[in-house]
Amino acid sequence: xxxxxGIAVVVVGFAVGLNPLIVIAAAALVTGVMAGIAPLHLVAAxxxxxxxxxxxxxxxLVLPVIGLLEREGLQERARMLVARMRAATAGRLLIVYLxxxxxxxxxxxxxxxxxxxxxxxxxxxxxxGAAEARHGRLGARAxxxxxxxxxxxxxxxxxxxxxxxxxVGSVLLIKGFLQQSGIQVAPLTLSLWAAPTALLAxxxxxxxxxxxxxxxxxxxxxxxx
Amino acid sequence: xIGLEQVYWLMGAMFAGIAILSSRDRVNPKRAGNAxxxxxxxxxxxxxxxxxxxxxxxxxxxxxxxxxxxxxxxGAPRTTSPRQRExxxxxxxxWIFGPALIIPFVxxxxxxxxxxxxxxxxxxxxxxxxxxxxxxxxxxxxxxxANIWLRPPASTALEExxxxxxxxxxxxxxxxxxxxxxxxxxxxxxxxxVGRIATTWLPLGHPFxxxxxYCVGMALFTAVMGNAxxxxxxxxxxxxxxxxxxxxxxxxxxxxxxxxxxxxxxxLTTPMAxxxxxxxxxxxxxPDRNAVIRVQIPTAIPLLIGNILLMYLLVFRY
Numbered sequence: 001x002x003x004x005x006g007i008a009v010v011v012v013g014f015a016v017g018l019n020p021l022i023v024i025a026a027a028a029l030v031t032g033v034m035a036g037i038a039p040l041h042l043v044a045a046x047x048x049x050x051x052x053x054x055x056x057x058x059x060x061l062v063l064p065v066i067g068l069l070e071r072e073g074l075q076e077r078a079r080m081l082v083a084r085m086r087a088a089t090a091g092r093l094l095i096v097y098l099x100x101x102x103x104x105x106x107x108x109x110x111x112x113x114x115x116x117x118x119x120x121x122x123x124x125x126x127x128x129g130a131a132e133a134r135h136g137r138l139g140a141r142a143x144x145x146x147x148x149x150x151x152x153x154x155x156x157x158x159x160x161x162x163x164x165x166x167x168v169g170s171v172l173l174i175k176g177f178l179q180q181s182g183i184q185v186a187p188l189t190l191s192l193w194a195a196p197t198a199l200l201a202x203x204x205x206x207x208x209x210x211x212x213x214x215x216x217x218x219x220x221x222x223x224x225x
Numbered sequence: 226x227i228g229l230e231q232v233y234w235l236m237g238a239m240f241a242g243i244a245i246l247s248s249r250d251r252v253n254p255k256r257a258g259n260a261x262x263x264x265x266x267x268x269x270x271x272x273x274x275x276x277x278x279x280x281x282x283x284x285x286x287x288x289x290x291x292x293x294x295x296x297x298x299x300g301a302p303r304t305t306s307p308r309q310r311e312x313x314x315x316x317x318x319x320w321i322f323g324p325a326l327i328i329p330f331v332x333x334x335x336x337x338x339x340x341x342x343x344x345x346x347x348x349x350x351x352x353x354x355x356x357x358x359x360x361x362x363x364x365x366x367x368x369x370x371a372n373i374w375l376r377p378p379a380s381t382a383l384e385e386x387x388x389x390x391x392x393x394x395x396x397x398x399x400x401x402x403x404x405x406x407x408x409x410x411x412x413x414x415x416x417x418x419v420g421r422i423a424t425t426w427l428p429l430g431h432p433f434x435x436x437x438x439y440c441v442g443m444a445l446f447t448a449v450m451g452n453a454x455x456x457x458x459x460x461x462x463x464x465x466x467x468x469x470x471x472x473x474x475x476x477x478x479x480x481x482x483x484x485x486x487x488x489x490x491x492x493l494t495t496p497m498a499x500x501x502x503x504x505x506x507x508x509x510x511x512p513d514r515n516a517v518i519r520v521q522i523p524t525a526i527p528l529l530i531g532n533i534l535l536m537y538l539l540v541f542r543y
Contacts, residue, residue, distance in 0.1 A: 003410075003413040003414060003415050003418060004415060004418050004419070006409075006410065006413070006415065007415065007419075007449055010406075010449065010497065011449070014496050014497075019292070019293040019294075019295075019395070020396075020399055020402075020496065020499070020503070021288075021289045021292045021293040021395055021398070021399070021402060022289065022293035022294075024289075024399075024402045024403060024405075024406050025286070025289045025293070025402075027406060028405065028406050028409040031409055031410060031413045031415060032409050032412070032413060034413070035412070035413030035414065037412065037413065040279065042409070043279060043282035043283065043286065044277075044278035044279040044281075044282050045278070045282075045408065045409060045412055046282050046285060046405050046406075046408070046409060047278050047279060047280070047281030047282025047283070047284065047285050047405075048278040048281060048282070048408075049404060049405035049407070049408030049409070050269075050281060050282075050285045050401050050402065050404070050405040051269065051273040051274070051278075051281045052404075053400070053401045053404035053405065054229075054233060054236075054269070054270065054273060054401065055229055055357055056400045056401060056404065056500060057236070057397070057398075057400065057401060058229075058232055058236065058357050058360060058361060059360075060236065060239075060390070060397060061232070061235065061236055061239060061360075061361055061364050062328065062364050063239075063385075063386040063389040063390055064239065064368060064382040064383055064385055064386030065324060065325075065328070065364055065367045065368045065371060065382070066325070066385075066389065067304075067382070067384075067385025067386050067387075067388055067389045068368070068371050068372075068375070068377065068381060068382045068385045069321060069324060069325055069371060070310075070385065071304050071305050071310070071377070071381070071385050072305075072310070072313050072314075072317060072321055072375055073305075073309075073310040073311065073312075073313040073314030073315075073316075073317060073321060074314075074321050074322070074325065075310070076307075076310045076311050076313075076314035077314040077317070077318075077319065077321050077322070078322075080314060080315075081319065109329075109333055110356075111329065111332050111333075111336075111356060111359075111360050112329040112332070112333060113329070115501075115504065115505040115508055115509075116508060117325075117328060117329065119505065119508075119509070120505075120508050120509055121325060122322075122325065124509055144511050144512070144513070144516060145520070147509040147511055147516075148506070148509075148511060148516040148517050148519065148520045149520050150509070151502075151505035151506070151509060151517045152493075152517055152520045152521045152524070154505070155492075155493060155501050155502070155505075155517070155521065156493070156521070156524060158501075159486075159489040159492060159493070160486065160489065163482065163485060163486060169454070170453065170454065170457075170485050173454055173457060173485075174457065174481035174482065174484075174485055175481075177457065177458050177461060177481075178461075178466075178477055178481055181461075181462070181466045183466070183470065183477045185477055185478040185481065186478075189478040189482075190478050190481060190482045191482070192482075193478055193479045193482035193483065193539070194482045194483075194485075194486060196483075196535050196539070197482075197483060197486040197528070197531070197532055197535060200528060200531045200532075200535070201524075201528055204524050204527050204528050204531070205524045208520075208523060208524055
């Protein structure tokens with residue numbers, strides 16, 4: 001049971017607001033020591049896993065292109081484009097993005113959108129532009145709220161769309177694990193049964209995005225600084 | 226054969242360039258910290274595959290020390306003012322979206338086609354890595370097109386990359402750190418211990434409590450580990466297969482599909498899922514690190530309840 005102390009370190013560390021890098025390193029140390037792993041062996045195991053997961057960082061390669069386009073007015077153009085659409089509101093725009101993200105993920109096109117590729121350079125500025133066109137200059141709270149919702153639309157769309165695609169990692173993991181337990185399931189069946197939750201996720205988050213517009217209106221009326 | 230290793234070289238070169246520009250940035254009083262952090266990251270990407278596990282471990286510790294103790298400042302690369310951007314946006318029109326759209330189109334086209342090419346019978350690209358290689362290719366093409374069209378001064382793209390990298394800061398390595406923590410957890414048998422606790426302490430005599438325990442357990446365990454993939458084998462072995470499938474005769478496919486998605490509800494609520502929740506907050510320059518999580522929790526909770534009901538209604542029926 002003692003290795004579970006590492007989980008406590010994570011929970012307390014994040015709750016107290018320590019730097020996450022320090023919290024994670026401390027949790028790894030505590031867990032490993034409690035499990036009786038020698039310190040040098042532990043450092044090597046941590047280094048190996050860090051090195052093997054470098055692929056999750058490939059998306060950072062996009063930063064120079066996005067920065068270059070931002071310098072030439074990418075975000076401003078995205079705002080202008082939306083300000084001219086009279087039906088556009090921040091909430092409606094994010095609902096459209098949620099749907100696009102979910103459908104494309106369901107078709108296996110996960111890398112089509114993402115926080116670095118689309119949310120920061122395009123989606124968040126568009127939603128801000130739509131809100132500005134409607135409520136005038138945005139206060140700091142409204143702006144942060146719109147950005148946070150833009151990121152949430154990307155996450156909800158990606159998580160609850162990807163399992164409808166047959167060849168995605170999580171579907172293969174489910175199949176693989178059940179197979180080890182002596183149970184055969186077809187990937188297609190798994191992706192079929194991911195559909196009800198996908199629809200529910202779209203409904204729940206869609207309603208919340210739809211209500212974002214009312215929230216922004218209230219913030220504007222209160223004179224959000 | 227071109228694979229991830231070559232993509233890592235490209236990333237190493239990018240971080241090395243950012244480190245050199247950082248070291249020359251006299252406006253940033255912490256420039257040595259920035260140069261050290263990005264420089265070490267460059268070493269990780271350029272040489273991580275050959276320096277061995279222990280050296281990689283020491284490298285990570287150095288990154289943690291620099292990133293975790295506030296040694297990084299924010300550089301001041303020369304960029305355009307908001308007014309200039311406004312003017313250029315009007316001048317360039319919607320063409321500015323072009324290079325940004327090249328990335329996904331090349332990424333998808335590449336994923337679908339690259340693995341088919343071969344030179345003298347040797348495949349050009351490792352098919353298991355095709356998606357990420359194609360993404361990198363899309364970025365390279367977009368960068369080339371943007372540079373030819375916009376003709377900025379030579380180091381502009383790298384300086385702009387540095388601006389964004391500094392705004393994300395130490396959070397750049399957070400996803401990899403969490404993956405490494407997951408590996409240490411696995412090595413230490415944390416998953417098994419959590420599973421034993423769940424089954425020892427909870428009343429699981431009724432199909433509904435078994436379903437609810439499985440779904441809530443998936444969400445909570447995922448929130449702690451930051452990853453539903455780590456939670457799935459543990460919860461499914463402890464509760465899913467023995468109780469829902471074997472004792473109560475539930476359908477394994479429905480259980481697995483909805484169980485995994487219950488885990489994703491947990492992903493929405495946790496700072497441990499850094500690349501989805503913490504990194505975007507940094508990327509969008511939100512002062513509150515947990516701002517994204519805050520707006521996701523009111524979606525995650527009703528969705529988890531919905532998952533429990535869906536599983537209970539469906540799993541014993543088909």
